[in-house]
Amino acid sequence: MAISNPHFSTLGLASPICESSRKKSPLSCSFSKTIAHLPQQLCAATFQLQSFEGNSIHTRACDRGARAAVAADTSPISTKGVSGTEEYDAIVIGSGIGGLVAATQLAVRGARVVLLEKYVVPGGSSSYFQRDGYTFDVGSSVMFGFSDKGSINLVTKSLAAVGRSLELIEDPVTVHYHLPGDLSVQVHREYDKFLVELISRFPHEEVGIRAFYDVAWQVFNSLNALELKSLEEPLYLFGQFFKNPVACLTLAYYLPQNAGDIARKYMKDPNLLAFIDAECFIVSTVDACRTPMINASMVMCDRHYGGINYPKGGVGRIALELADGLVEHGGHLKYKANVTQILMKDGKAVGVQLSNGETLYAKTVISNATRWDTFQKLLKAEDMPQEEKNFQKLYRKSPSFLSIHMGVKAEVLPHGTECHHLVLEDEWLKLEEPYQTIFLSIPTVLDTSLAPPGRHILHIFTTAWIDDWQGLSPADYEAKKEAVADKIVSRLEATLFPGLKDATTFREVGTPKTHRRYLARDDGTYGPIPAGKPKGLLGMPFNTTAVEGLYCVGDSCFPGQGVIAVAFSGTMCAHRVAADLGFEKRNAVLDKGLSSLLAWFRTLA
Ligand SMILES: NC(=O)c1ccc[n+]([C@@H]2O[C@H](COP(=O)([O-])OP(=O)(O)OC[C@H]3O[C@@H](n4cnc5c(N)ncnc54)[C@H](O)[C@@H]3O)[C@@H](O)[C@H]2O)c1
Numbered sequence: 011m012a013i014s015n016p017h018f019s020t021l022g023l024a025s026p027i028c029e030s031s032r033k034k035s036p037l038s039c040s041f042s043k044t045i046a047h048l049p050q051q052l053c054a055a056t057f058q059l060q061s062f063e064g065n066s067i068h069t070r071a072c073d074r075g076a077r078a079a080v081a082a083d084t085s086p087i088s089t090k091g092v093s094g095t096e097e098y099d100a101i102v103i104g105s106g107i108g109g110l111v112a113a114t115q116l117a118v119r120g121a122r123v124v125l126l127e128k129y130v131v132p133g134g135s136s137s138y139f140q141r142d143g144y145t146f147d148v149g150s151s152v153m154f155g156f157s158d159k160g161s162i163n164l165v166t167k168s169l170a171a172v173g174r175s176l177e178l179i180e181d182p183v184t185v186h187y188h189l190p191g192d193l194s195v196q197v198h199r200e201y202d203k204f205l206v207e208l209i210s211r212f213p214h215e216e217v218g219i220r221a222f223y224d225v226a227w228q229v230f231n232s233l234n235a236l237e238l239k240s241l242e243e244p245l246y247l248f249g250q251f252f253k254n255p256v257a258c259l260t261l262a263y264y265l266p267q268n269a270g271d272i273a274r275k276y277m278k279d280p281n282l283l284a285f286i287d288a289e290c291f292i293v294s295t296v297d298a299c300r301t302p303m304i305n306a307s308m309v310m311c312d313r314h315y316g317g318i319n320y321p322k323g324g325v326g327r328i329a330l331e332l333a334d335g336l337v338e339h340g341g342h343l344k345y346k347a348n349v350t351q352i353l354m355k356d357g358k359a360v361g362v363q364l365s366n367g368e369t370l371y372a373k374t375v376i377s378n379a380t381r382w383d384t385f386q387k388l389l390k391a392e393d394m395p396q397e398e399k400n401f402q403k404l405y406r407k408s409p410s411f412l413s414i415h416m417g418v419k420a421e422v423l424p425h426g427t428e429c430h431h432l433v434l435e436d437e438w439l440k441l442e443e444p445y446q447t448i449f450l451s452i453p454t455v456l457d458t459s460l461a462p463p464g465r466h467i468l469h470i471f472t473t474a475w476i477d478d479w480q481g482l483s484p485a486d487y488e489a490k491k492e493a494v495a496d497k498i499v500s501r502l503e504a505t506l507f508p509g510l511k512d513a514t515t516f517r518e519v520g521t522p523k524t525h526r527r528y529l530a531r532d533d534g535t536y537g538p539i540p541a542g543k544p545k546g547l548l549g550m551p552f553n554t555t556a557v558e559g560l561y562c563v564g565d566s567c568f569p570g571q572g573v574i575a576v577a578f579s580g581t582m583c584a585h586r587v588a589a590d591l592g593f594e595k596r597n598a599v600l601d602k603g604l605s606s607l608l609a610w611f612r613t614l615a
Pocket residue numbers: 103104105106107108109126127128129132133134135136148149150151152153154347348349350378379380383528529530531536537563564565566570571572573576
């Protein structure tokens with residue numbers, strides 16, 4: 011079932027008439043106020059699919075997911091609460107997977123929730139857009155935690171909480187690595203097959219390889235033994251310690267550790283250690299010595315345990331179903347609702363103000379914007395609490411991505427081409443350098459419905475810093491995008507797909523500026539990375555903040571970047587907020603004790 015819900019490009023939207031040239035657009039539509047930020051080509055494409063009436067979006071409800079956009083209210087927000095009374099139990103700012111999970115989990119507990127999204131569809135970096143018959147995933151397409159097994163399948167569980175499920179397509183190879191020294195390794199779904207392949211490349215390191223991945227399984231099995239809820243809620247946490255002491259102590263032991271240090275205990279070959287760096291780079295955009303062991307283990311094992319599964323119709327369906335489920339469970343969802351300020355009263359967060367001047371009030375405010383955006387833009391930077399200053403010392407913004415979304419003739423892909431590839435041809439040292447490591451997803455290998463017959467989708471992305479794209483004239487910006495994209499495509503042509511350039515039928519390039527604008531992420535960052543060597547996950551903040559009534563959710567909270575990671579963040583956040591609102595059991599004395607203990611833990615990071 012293909013998604014027929016229209017969408018504007020986010021990451022891939024930097025088309026020739028995008029961003030920098032939009033001022034010249036002759037399309038001063040009658041609704042230009044509402045969508046003035048959209049480039050002409052996108053408006054035109056959208057016109058074909060979608061009609062605007064007043065301030066409401068009407069969508070062709072061709073599938074269940076699409077109903078979310080219809081059911082969601084885009085009408086002006088009521089200002090009932092201006093007098094100071096709380097209209098809602100929780101206002102959630104942003105409909106990334108983190109925000110959606112937090113909102114849905116609260117709604118199913120009976121809380122009055124409103125989810126405010128700046129954009130016109132849900133999902134943030136896990137959304138989708140359509141062009142010329144192609145349905146592109148905005149971000150990449152590797153979904154962890156999306157099986158029917160165990161307790162760690164948080165994407166499946168988040169959907170199930172609102173009565174949803176999606177048809178899944180099994181991905182037989184999580185990623186095919188093409189690395190320096192012609193090192194080719196496929197991460198097969200079957201763990202033993204992967205291990206045999208890796209050992210065949212490093213036979214002298216068999217014992218070390220087995221020992222390292224065994225530790226990862228030990229951590230993963232501990233995670234999988236727990237019911238995953240808020241680590242900031244003492245009744246739950248102590249309950250888990252009581253029920254699963256070994257699992258909890260194992261996790262406590264590995265919490266401050268990094269994958270690179272553990273790998274070095276067992277392996278010596280520098281190329282093998284560099285391979286482990288590449289494994290971790292996918293998880294964290296940094297090397298193994300700066301990747302928490304818990305996060306690395308989660309990814310290195312889940313891909314074999316539940317396996318990587320792709321949702322039929324594209325990744326965007328996950329957000330659509332969650333959004334639909336939220337509305338069905340009594341939640342409110344408003345698109346084109348750009349929060350510009352978190353409102354404070356007597357030191358407590360009490361509501362939000364939107365860019366159109368409207369205000370909304372609630373008992374709690376949950377921000378799915380990054381912590382940089384939340385504490386420097388939505389709140390006054392000069393009022394930043396010490397805890398956030400500490401976070402900014404420990405973590406900095408990761409680079410953003412340059413994204414190339416392409417449509418290609420099917421014959422350019424050799425028979426049996428896998429869905430996901432990571433390419434770094436020459437030097438291991440370039441792994442973290444901008445534009446060097448190429449990520450490539452070809453979701454049409456799994457789901458042909460995403461492209462017209464005889465075509466495939468290539469989503470190519472590579473790290474890039476926003477500074478590289480600032481201060482250019484519109485013409486230079488466009489020229490630079492095409493030049494950088496040409497170079498990357500030529501590299502793929504040389505390594506994987508001869509004739510790729512000529513086989514291209516569609517191409518759109520997005521830069522870090524595109525990410526910043528359409529995902530509302532400071533500098534277009536992909537998420538936080540440690541400023542130095544971290545103590546595993548110890549320094550990562552949870553969901554509560556130093557501001558009473560304000561919570562954060564998403565990838566600048568524990569445990570960090572990744573769809574499953576932010577789904578966990580949403581699950582934890584909803585649990586803590588529900589306890590604070592009286593929808594779950596709580597004990598105020600224990601709450602205080604645990605919160606002081608966790609704050610002290612963080613000082614050790
Ligand atoms: N595994 C994969 O293949 C894959 C693919 C895509 C994304 N991801 C992960 O998803 C993670 C991000 O998820 P997330 O939940 O943290 O958030 P997100 O950045 O995806 O979504 C945040 C949402 O909040 C909205 N928003 C921000 N500020 C706002 C404001 N002031 N007012 C209204 N709306 C606002 C944005 O428009 C966006 O929709 C990334 O870390 C990335 O790792 C992974």
